[in-house]
Amino acid sequence: MMAHGGVVEVMLHLRHWLWAILANLALLAGYAIFDLTIDQPDDTNQ
Amino acid sequence: MSAWVFPVGCLPIVWGLILPFVPGRIRPWWALSAPLLVLFFCFNWEPGLTAKIEFEAFAIYPLHFDAWGRWFAIVFAGVLFAGMLYGAWKNKVSENSFVLIYAGSAINTVLAGDWISLLVFWEIMALSSAILIMLGNHPDSRNAGLRYLMIHLLGGFLLMSGIAAHIHQNQGMTLIQAIDADCWSDYFILAGLLINAGAPPLSVWIADSYPKASPNITVFLSAFTTKTAVLVLARVFAGEFALIPIGAYMIIYGIVYAMRANELRLLLVYSIVGQVGIMLMGIGVGTPEAMAGVALHALSHISYKALLLMSAATVIATTGTERMDQLGGLGKILPWSAALALCGSLTLSGMPGTAGFVSKSLLMEAAVSEQAWIVEFMLTVAGSLSLLYVGLRYPWFIFFKPAQATRPIRKAISSQQMTAMLLLAMVCLVLGLFPGIIEPWLPAATTLGHVYSLEHVADQLVNLLIGAAAFFMTLRWLKPHSGSWYDIDWLYRSACAWCWLHLNQSGVKLDYWVQHLKKQRNNLIKIEPQGIVSRNWPTGSMVLWVAILLLCYLFFSY
Numbered sequence: 346m347m348a349h350g351g352v353v354e355v356m357l358h359l360r361h362w363l364w365a366i367l368a369n370l371a372l373l374a375g376y377a378i379f380d381l382t383i384d385q386p387d388d389t390n391q
Numbered sequence: 392m393s394a395w396v397f398p399v400g401c402l403p404i405v406w407g408l409i410l411p412f413v414p415g416r417i418r419p420w421w422a423l424s425a426p427l428l429v430l431f432f433c434f435n436w437e438p439g440l441t442a443k444i445e446f447e448a449f450a451i452y453p454l455h456f457d458a459w460g461r462w463f464a465i466v467f468a469g470v471l472f473a474g475m476l477y478g479a480w481k482n483k484v485s486e487n488s489f490v491l492i493y494a495g496s497a498i499n500t501v502l503a504g505d506w507i508s509l510l511v512f513w514e515i516m517a518l519s520s521a522i523l524i525m526l527g528n529h530p531d532s533r534n535a536g537l538r539y540l541m542i543h544l545l546g547g548f549l550l551m552s553g554i555a556a557h558i559h560q561n562q563g564m565t566l567i568q569a570i571d572a573d574c575w576s577d578y579f580i581l582a583g584l585l586i587n588a589g590a591p592p593l594s595v596w597i598a599d600s601y602p603k604a605s606p607n608i609t610v611f612l613s614a615f616t617t618k619t620a621v622l623v624l625a626r627v628f629a630g631e632f633a634l635i636p637i638g639a640y641m642i643i644y645g646i647v648y649a650m651r652a653n654e655l656r657l658l659l660v661y662s663i664v665g666q667v668g669i670m671l672m673g674i675g676v677g678t679p680e681a682m683a684g685v686a687l688h689a690l691s692h693i694s695y696k697a698l699l700l701m702s703a704a705t706v707i708a709t710t711g712t713e714r715m716d717q718l719g720g721l722g723k724i725l726p727w728s729a730a731l732a733l734c735g736s737l738t739l740s741g742m743p744g745t746a747g748f749v750s751k752s753l754l755m756e757a758a759v760s761e762q763a764w765i766v767e768f769m770l771t772v773a774g775s776l777s778l779l780y781v782g783l784r785y786p787w788f789i790f791f792k793p794a795q796a797t798r799p800i801r802k803a804i805s806s807q808q809m810t811a812m813l814l815l816a817m818v819c820l821v822l823g824l825f826p827g828i829i830e831p832w833l834p835a836a837t838t839l840g841h842v843y844s845l846e847h848v849a850d851q852l853v854n855l856l857i858g859a860a861a862f863f864m865t866l867r868w869l870k871p872h873s874g875s876w877y878d879i880d881w882l883y884r885s886a887c888a889w890c891w892l893h894l895n896q897s898g899v900k901l902d903y904w905v906q907h908l909k910k911q912r913n914n915l916i917k918i919e920p921q922g923i924v925s926r927n928w929p930t931g932s933m934v935l936w937v938a939i940l941l942l943c944y945l946f947f948s949y
Contacts, residue, residue, distance in 0.1 A: 364768055365775035365854045369861035372776055376650055377868060 396442045398453040399432045399464065400499030400512070403471065407491030411484055419479035422487050426472035429498060433465050441504055449558075449565050455504025458834035459686070463501040463622045465832075466690050467494060469818075470614045470697050477701050477811035478607030486526050490611050493519040497615035501622045505565040506554040509623070513550065513587075517543035520616055527604040535603035538880075542586065542596040550583025552576075570627050581628060587620035588671065589664045590637050594644055595878040597664055602656040606704035606713075609656055613663055613700055614693045621670045625685055630677025635765055638675060641668025642773045648878070649780040653871045655703040655713040655789070659696065662739065662781045666692045669773060672766045673754045680760070682835035684753035690829075691746035691819065695738040698815040699785065702732035705808065706789060711800045715871035719794035728804065729790035731812045738819040740782035740855060741774050743848045745823035752842040752851070771854060778858035779869070787862075788871055 356363070406425035413421045438461055442454040471494040479487055496515040503509035521543065525536030556576030558565055570577050589597045601612045628634065645665025652658040666688070673685040705728045706721060707713045722729040738745040741752075751774060758766035778784075822829060826839035833839075862869070895901050 361767075361771045361850050362853050362857065364771045365857045368772040368776055369779065369857060372646065372650065372779060373861060373865055373868070375647070380651060 400495040403491040403495030426468040429468040452504025460502040529603040539600035546586030553579030634675035638668040638671035681757035683837040688750035695735040698735035722790035
């Protein structure tokens with residue numbers, strides 16, 4: 346029980362770092378799926 | 392001093408109106424003197440001053456100089472000075488003139504004490520900024536300016552409807568006070584303000600219009616419109632829960648679209664949406680600490696965004712392009728611009744030692760103490776991801792990527808431009824290193840000494856390290872490339888085109904009427920004997936029109 350509580354406490358303290366890692370992974374995965382695999386029209390008007 | 396109390400934003404407006412008549416060589420100095428005068432008055436006046444006018448049954452307060460108004464007026468005047476120092480010598484005369492009118496109306500809006508004067512300056516601001524976009528050199532500038540104006544007229548209409556109903560409900564009381572949104576008039580005011588802040592579903596107007604203005608003008612556009620909305624929201628809707636999910640959406644929207652942007656200014660303006668989202672979340676939390684964080688974040692955001700947009704303008708002027716896939720290695724040609732852009736990017740990311748770190752730490756503390764976990768989560772995510780979508784992406788692919796430098800077409804940076812960028816970088820760094828110096832000026836009471844605790848600094852450094860590792864590990868993927876993503880404007884723009892086409896096909900001759908109106912307009916402005924304004928009119932028809940107008944007047948007076 347104590348060990349379980351300790352892990353939760355450590356996780357709570359490190360929550361910002363965990364969130365940062367997950368957010369980076371999610372953004373890169375989303376970018377890889379939606380941008381790199383889909384042909385986009387070139388309408389940049391340049 | 393009380394004899395000198397007047398809406399101080401009128402100074403830049405009058406200066407802007409006079410500017411075209413000032414001799415050419417003095418014009419830039421004339422434009423620079425307006426923000427300096429505003430700063431002089433703002434630093435000398437004590438909070439609490441008001442100017443009051445009785446108009447019909449209403450009490451109008453065109454100047455209500457409180458701590459919030461003072462903070463934003465000083466920030467606006469500061470960025471007007473820096474922007475003019477950067478661009479006044481290169482901009483068109485009409486651009487400089489409308490920038491002064493735009494900035495003056497923004498300053499008057501943040502200092503307005505009642506809803507009526509706020510609305511008047513709000514609309515002048517919308518109109519002058521739309522003209523500034525139309526004056527741009529982009530092939531789509533004119534249409535983008537019209538689209539911008541349509542969105543802002545919709546926002547102005549919602550705001551005006553809400554204000555009219557609000558004043559009616561409060562027996563003619565026009566003072567701007569905190570509102571607890573619980574009836575439709577309050578929601579109309581909220582919606583009108585949120586449209587200007589770039590909130591969903593119409594966030595697209597920022598990315599659609601700002602990059603179509605001249606590069607030097609985007610600096611001003613990025614500073615005033617959205618931040619004016621932030622100030623009014625902070626005054627009126629502090630603690631409104633709805634702002635938290637709206638802000639969260641804006642952060643995600645800004646990140647996703649900026650990640651995809653291939654043009655320098657498009658990348659930077661998408662990140663405006665995300666940063667305004669952070670401010671809206673702070674307003675949603677609503678505690679004094681959060682509100683101080685919002686005020687400070689507005690200042691740091693305006694400073695680093697102006698700095699980044701100035702560096703982008705330098706790159707565009709030097710190379711003639713803003714496509715990131717065609718740029719690279721510019722650090723060798725523009726070393727100072729590269730260093731200053733890096734300073735702006737790091738401030739945006741919230742690197743310890745910069746103003747961005749102080750403001751984000753304040754907001755984070757407020758979120759933790761209020762147990763607003765969505766705000767805490769979104770602030771962490773926005774901080775760490777900022778390196779991926781702009782913090783490292785912008786300086787790396789333009790300045791530091793080891794590549795053949797893009798061939799410069801001309802040397803574009805002058806000493807005034809360098810001074811303007813240095814001034815803004817100094818604001819970012821001095822406020823970051825010595826946050827205590829602005830404590831007495833903050834509009835919400837809080838202390839800033841504790842933001843540099845070991846916990847905050849370590850937390851932020853590790854977050855940024857994670858973002859930097861993600862960026863450099865996936866660098867090959869992240870290479871900018873051409874193309875664009877659809878936004879919500881695709882829905883209403885294609886729906887309008889579809890309706891137009893089908894109405895034409897079904898017999899309503901819209902195309903014919905447009906051509907007819909254009910012909911009439913051309914006749915009107917033609918200075919020839921047959922033009923509408925210059926041809927002879929029979930006296931009888933003039934008398935008839937006068938009689939009709941008098942009858943209308945009689946009818947309405949009853």
